[in-house]
């Protein structure tokens with residue numbers, strides 16, 4: 700059962716912070732407005748994901764430093780400034796993942812620290828139609 704997933708596994712699988720079951724994203728960068736499983740409004744208010752920017756900065760820094768270190772080992776004769784510049788090339792391929800995971804980490808952090816106000820933004824999921 701998906702709802703028994705741990706929070707970290709739910710983040711990795713890009714699931715809802717409330718039920719840990721519903722998929723958050725519909726496309727590469729598009730999100731559901733409400734969780735398809737529990738009805739939670741994912742963008743609680745306008746500007747809600749501003750906090751995810753800080754997580755995005757941290758993830759970007761970690762990735763760029765990691766890519767720069769790998770490139771410094773692979774290209775020992777290239778100047779440091781160029782290696783850092785080259786590190787942005789593989790990072791650009793990671794931008795959609797950084798976007799998604801920064802929002803997911805922020806939503807799960809918000810859920811775990813503000814769970815009492817989190818459930819106010821909720822739309823009941825209609826029951827499945829009977830055949």
Ligand SMILES: [Zn+2]
Pocket residue numbers: 715716717718719720721734735736737738739
């Ligand atoms: Zn949900």
